[in-house]
Each structure stands twice: as C-alpha cells, then as structure tokens.
Amino acid sequence: MKETKTSEINFTVELDENRIPESLKWTAKDGGVDNEEAKAVMLSIWDSKAQETLRIDLWTKDMPVDEMKKFFHQTLVAMSDTFQRATGDEKMSETMKDFCEYFAEKLEIVKS
Numbered sequence: 315m316k317e318t319k320t321s322e323i324n325f326t327v328e329l330d331e332n333r334i335p336e337s338l339k340w341t342a343k344d345g346g347v348d349n350e351e352a353k354a355v356m357l358s359i360w361d362s363k364a365q366e367t368l369r370i371d372l373w374t375k376d377m378p379v380d381e382m383k384k385f386f387h388q389t390l391v392a393m394s395d396t397f398q399r400a401t402g403d404e405k406m407s408e409t410m411k412d413f414c415e416y417f418a419e420k421l422e423i424v425k426s
Contacts, residue, residue, distance in 0.1 A: 324341045338353065353376070353377040353385075
C-alpha cells in the first residue's frame with residue numbers, strides 16, 4: 315500500500331464588530347511558515363461536481379490601495395505561469411502575460 319502524507323495550510327482571520335478582517339495570519343508548517351501576518355488572501359477552489367470555482371477573497375481594512383494593485387498584478391502573473399504549467403498552452407500564457415504588462419502600465423505599477 316502506498317504511504318501518504320497530510321499537509322495543512324491554516325488561515326486565522328480576526329474580525330471587527332462588523333465582521334471586517336482586522337488581521338490575517340497563516341501557517342504552513344511544511345513550508346516553514348508559522349503564524350505569519352498577511353494583508354490579503356485570494357483562495358480559489360475547484361468544485362468538480364458543480365463545475366465551478368469557489369472563492370474566498372479577504373483583505374484587512376488597513377490594506378493600502380497601492381499594495382492591493384501590486385497584489386492583483388503579481389497574482390495575475392502567477393496565474394499565467396500556473397496556467398502554462400497546468401495546461402502546456404504557452405501561446406495563451408504569453409497572451410495572459412501581455413495583459414499583465416498592460417495592467418501594470420495602466421495602474422502605473424511599472425513604467426512602460
């Protein structure tokens with residue numbers, strides 16, 4: 315019988331009286347992360363039965379807008395890399411990266 319291992323990633327969200335995140339912390343022991351602060355998290359989960367993506371998008375109320383723009387840009391770039399690795403579709407991955415460059419320019423995250 316094949317031996318398996320379990321790994322956990324945990325998120326702790328501290329909410330204010332209106333249930334708005336005040337702080338986010340995460341732990342991934344196998345990755346060497348223990349109760350680290352974060353300002354935002356976007357989690358996507360594929361529901362194969364319903365054929366749809368379930369999402370959790372959280373950010374703390376003190377997350378600066380300029381950091382949120384960078385967070386989105388870097389997430390989009392990472393998604394294009396993941397898309398290429400998962401599908402082998404290099405052409406579409408490059409198209410996605412072109413959009414990421416456009417996104418960054420329009421938000422003035424990087425200079426053109």
